[in-house]
Amino acid sequence: MMPNLIYMDNAATTFxxxxxxxxxxxxFYRNYGVNPGRSGTxxxxxxxxxxxxxxxxxxxxxxxxxxxxxxVFTQNASDALNIAIQxxxxxxxxxxxxxVDHNSVLRPIYHLSRYEGIDVxxxxxxxxxxxxxxxxxxxxxxNTKLVVMxxxxxxxxxxxxxxxxxxICRSRGVIFCVDVAQTAGVLPIDMEAMQADILCFTGHxxxxxxxxxxxxxxxxxxxxxxxxxxxxxxxxxxxxxLDEYPWRLECxxxxxxxxxxxxxxxxxLLREGVEKIHAREMALFAQLLNGLRNIEGCILYCAEExxxxxxxxSLNVAGMTANNVGTLLDVKFNVATRTGLQCAPKVHERLxxxxxxxxxxxxxxxxxxEAQIETAIEGVRDIAKRHGRTGGGVGISxxxxxxxxx
Ligand SMILES: Cc1ncc(COP(=O)(O)O)c(C=O)c1O
Numbered sequence: 108m109m110p111n112l113i114y115m116d117n118a119a120t121t122f123x124x125x126x127x128x129x130x131x132x133x134x135f136y137r138n139y140g141v142n143p144g145r146s147g148t149x150x151x152x153x154x155x156x157x158x159x160x161x162x163x164x165x166x167x168x169x170x171x172x173x174x175x176x177x178x179v180f181t182q183n184a185s186d187a188l189n190i191a192i193q194x195x196x197x198x199x200x201x202x203x204x205x206x207v208d209h210n211s212v213l214r215p216i217y218h219l220s221r222y223e224g225i226d227v228x229x230x231x232x233x234x235x236x237x238x239x240x241x242x243x244x245x246x247x248x249x250n251t252k253l254v255v256m257x258x259x260x261x262x263x264x265x266x267x268x269x270x271x272x273x274x275i276c277r278s279r280g281v282i283f284c285v286d287v288a289q290t291a292g293v294l295p296i297d298m299e300a301m302q303a304d305i306l307c308f309t310g311h312x313x314x315x316x317x318x319x320x321x322x323x324x325x326x327x328x329x330x331x332x333x334x335x336x337x338x339x340x341x342x343x344x345x346x347x348x349l350d351e352y353p354w355r356l357e358c359x360x361x362x363x364x365x366x367x368x369x370x371x372x373x374x375x376l377l378r379e380g381v382e383k384i385h386a387r388e389m390a391l392f393a394q395l396l397n398g399l400r401n402i403e404g405c406i407l408y409c410a411e412e413x414x415x416x417x418x419x420x421s422l423n424v425a426g427m428t429a430n431n432v433g434t435l436l437d438v439k440f441n442v443a444t445r446t447g448l449q450c451a452p453k454v455h456e457r458l459x460x461x462x463x464x465x466x467x468x469x470x471x472x473x474x475x476x477e478a479q480i481e482t483a484i485e486g487v488r489d490i491a492k493r494h495g496r497t498g499g500g501v502g503i504s505x506x507x508x509x510x511x512x513x
Pocket of ligand 1: 118260
């Protein structure tokens with residue numbers, strides 16, 4: 108890691124990783140780096156056993172009630188969401204997504220609506236950055252097949268009412284898919300309590316694993332068609348791809364090294380405790396919020412609540428583009444953030460932040476410190492004072508702030 112780097116882009120990917128994640132991944136690959144499930148050698152069995160252990164660990168971590176075989180590894184959350192969305196919908200179906208969703212939901216759905224005859228509704232979020240479950244209920248039609256929803260906004264940090272939406276979907280016979288890319292590892296995930304039918308996750312964010320890892324859990328009784336075929340190493344004499352999980356949705360040789368790292372990260376998370384990690388990160392978030400609130404010209408978005416959220420904060424400085432603020436934070440204060448639309452364009456349409464070219468997103472992780480938070484606050488204060496537009500008052504924190512002030 109660069110000396111003195113203050114990394115606040117953990118919503119993109121967590122950095123650094125916990126101790127031993129990368130070391131264990133490398134050691135496993137060095138010692139057992141063969142193709143799991145393809146032969147009966149001792150090495151292949153060791154490799155297979157590690158992948159199976161990771162499936163069991165993640166199935167339990169997500170509170171899934173069924174077999175660990177229904178935990179499918181993919182490249183990342185986008186890959187899993189593509190499988191979930193394209194594998195459940197057919198021409199004539201209706202799908203509901205929300206304006207807080209990430210492009211890894213919005214783009215597959217857009218593609219299907221444009222080219223494959225799928226009907227789409229995007230449910231808006233309120234001034235608090237949260238979708239009202241009743242709006243989802245109202246959007247359900249006779250041909251609604253799927254509701255897909257992020258558990259927490261990657262741009263605003265607001266947690267969505269997935270449990271209430273899950274209950275609505277279950278009672279109306281609609282498949283419910285939850286994108287836990289921003290919450291897995293920082294909030295407890297209970298697939299059964301959410302009444303989720305499909306859960307899509309990524310390994311490299313708060314699950315603390317390496318990039319190139321992720322997956323999905325598909326509840327028994329839910330039919331997801333594969334998007335890709337071949338290369339399972341099982342029953343090679345059959346021309347058809349396998350129906351059974353996990354092979355049904357896993358194609359070819361997986362990311363053995365990444366999964367080994369993800370398994371070590373799972374053990375670290377269980378030792379540390381997700382609740383403890385969340386509480387610590389939210390204490391840092393509260394420190395950040397309190398500091399930023401008093402800065403003249405600093406606009407905060409949907410930052411009112413501190414309990415129902417993950418430690419992600421979007422801001423702007425009046426009179427500046429998000430990119431200029433982010434560059435100054437980086438160059439002058441060594442604070443790494445993410446500026447722009449954060450792959451969530453509809454959030455910014457709704458916030459009215461397109462004129463500032465999005466927002467500056469600060470996202471915290473388990474290794475941030477109080478001193479780093481102070482530096483970030485001082486950085487924003489300095490930038491707002493020297494480069495921002497003055498006379499705009501101190502931090503406003505509703506979703507309408509951008510529209511009112513810029
Ligand atoms: C809410 C949300 N969903 C999906 C994704 C996609 O994750 P990945 O990059 O692992 O495909 C992200 C990543 O930024 C995200 O924040």
